[in-house]
Amino acid sequence: MRTCGVEITGSDVLLCILTKDNDVFDIRDIRQTRFTLGNGNDTEVMRKFQFDFAKLMQDYQIDSVAIRQRAPKGKFAGSANGFKMETAIQLIPELSVYLFSTTEIKEQLKRNPIPIDFAETGLKKYQENAFVNAYVHLMKKPTAAKSFNFQLELNL
Numbered sequence: 001m002r003t004c005g006v007e008i009t010g011s012d013v014l015l016c017i018l019t020k021d022n023d024v025f026d027i028r029d030i031r032q033t034r035f036t037l038g039n040g041n042d043t044e045v046m047r048k049f050q051f052d053f054a055k056l057m058q059d060y061q062i063d064s065v066a067i068r069q070r071a072p073k074g075k076f077a078g079s080a081n082g083f084k085m086e087t088a089i090q091l092i093p094e095l096s097v098y099l100f101s102t103t104e105i106k107e108q109l110k111r112n113p114i115p116i117d118f119a120e121t122g123l124k125k126y127q128e129n130a131f132v133n134a135y136v137h138l139m140k141k142p143t144a145a146k147s148f149n150f151q152l153e154l155n156l
Contacts, residue, residue: 002028004057005134006067006089007127008082011037013053013089016127017060018134025138027121027131032056034126040081050088057095064096065089066137068105068129098137105136112139 001021007014013035017028035053039045057065067089070082090097100108114135118128 001138002061002063003134003137004060004062004065005130005132005137006065007129007133008067008070008085010079011040011081011085013037013085014126014130015056016123016130016134017062018131018138020138025135027123028060030056030060033124035085037081037085040084046084046088049085050092053089054092054094057092062095064098064137066098066100066133068133069099069101100133100136105132108136108140 002017002019005016005018015030015033015035017030019026019028035049037045037049067086070086086099089095109132114132118131121131123131
């Protein structure tokens with residue numbers, strides 16, 4: 001499974017691609033580790049951001065995207081551009097996007113600590129949160145799928 005961890009800060013989207021295959025993790029090199037959004041009020045700028053992000057995900061055959069949620073209000077509230085970028089990513093039809101709260105991330109890291117010191121990964125310091133988001137998503141235990149059978153009876 002190939003996951004792109006995303007950290008949204010201000011007008012930047014920071015990326016890290018992490019792959020897990022048979023319990024072996026692999027950090028992938030990526031041609032672009034950051035997207036910066038200019039004027040988030042311009043429709044064409046938002047469309048270009050969405051297109052460029054979708055193209056990068058397609059080129060690297062990404063299965064899922066893991067994003068850390070930002071608070072809508074309060075001391076650590078996200079910016080308007082940040083919410084716009086998150087929405088643009090969520091609306092890409094080919095991507096499975098997962099949002100994780102800070103609490104979920106902390107709980108998951110407590111259960112499954114990262115087995116390597118971040119400095120040894122070879123990533124840039126600004127990619128650390130994106131790396132953690134991808135790791136948490138890959139380590140999250142899938143919940144049991146519930147199946148429902150529905151029958152429709154038509155009384156004509």
